[in-house]
Amino acid sequence: MAVKVPIHLTVNGSEMDVELAANMTLLDFLRDRLRLTGTKECCDLGECGACTVLVDGRSVNSCLALAVEADTSAITTIEGLARDGRLNVLQDAFLAAGAVQCGFCIPGHVMAAQHLLTKNPHPTMAEIREGLSGNLCRCGGYVQICEAVRAASAPR
């Protein structure tokens, strides 16, 4: 039961072995150790959703998880969505809809929407709002954000 704990995990497709202090959150590990600063730190209470990442495909507040809990897990952050330098469909939809104002909440919103669309590829507007209800936007740009998710989910 050393204070430093060895863990093995996958972040955005890269496997890694690291030793971490048990009192480091997953959020701090991603931002401070891996320099993946797309995931934002905001309320640190699980109320705003800015720190949302996927842990084994499920949306999670990374500020409420200890990094050592992620042992053997696969983490996806906002940096992990693009493929070969191209944004994914959802990211493109956010740009096309003008859903980004100050931008601070957007990585969290995109990750929450990514989880929603994986579970429910064609959500209704009510389901989109419910799916994003764990994320706050202080600019108040919810209409465009929901529209972006609807556009990304439209049959094509």
Place this chain on the structure above:
Amino acid sequence: MQPFAYARPATLSEAISLLAEHGSGASLLAGGTDLVVALRNRTLTPKVVIDLKRVAELRPGIRGDGGAITINATTVLADVGEDQRVQARFPALVDAAATVGSIQIRNRATLTGNICHASPAADTAPPLLVYGAVVNVAGARGTRRVNLEEFFIGPGTTSLQSGELVTSIELPAAEERLGAAFARITRRRGVDLATVSVCCLVAASGRTTFAYGAAAPRPFIVRDESGVLADPATGDAAKDEVLKQLLTRASPISDVRGSRDYRAAMLLVLSRRLLHTSIERLRAA
């Protein structure tokens, strides 16, 4: 966050030994959505955090034999809400589980943690109470079963003794047709704690049960055995008399979410509405 050691036991006996060894210096970790906030605020400063997610006996899972259902300790609320057996047999629990925090919280937080945190406002407490949930407890001296009604002692306090932990929550099979409904009042739609919460259950025999959250130092249950509330012939005024009598056990506080008077008024309003919904659901059952 202050430094602490991290233990990840693989078996229940290992977890119980660790808990016995460290006593009040240990904190149990399942979903972490309450614990990590407390660690950061330093309201808790454990020497060791015991992560229960790898304990074989506690691994996520819902078992349903006959009409009863057992929900293992590390089962997250999202999985409770999506389980078809829970949806079919305990719909008010599904309604309540869907109101906890946000999707991100429900992907992480466990049903057992919601109960063990023992908040007077715990959303899942009222439905678990009306469905007669039983808490399975394990410790160095063996296992025991505790009715949820006797599990809550006060804010943040349960009847768990030092060295004990909850292994699962059981929901007994219904002995008759039931109609149940849950509702709560919050200041905003998502990521808020209940100002008040109410669950109502009406059985085919006429037995009516209410459980209330954020209405007293602990969630509590009250029963109308007279059948008056479930009787379609009872007028609204007579029903109100019974509801007010049942609500004499409520002792709500005034805080940032609402005043004592507001809470008391809403407890009655939600009780009326949920009684109506429960009777409708019983008819449809």
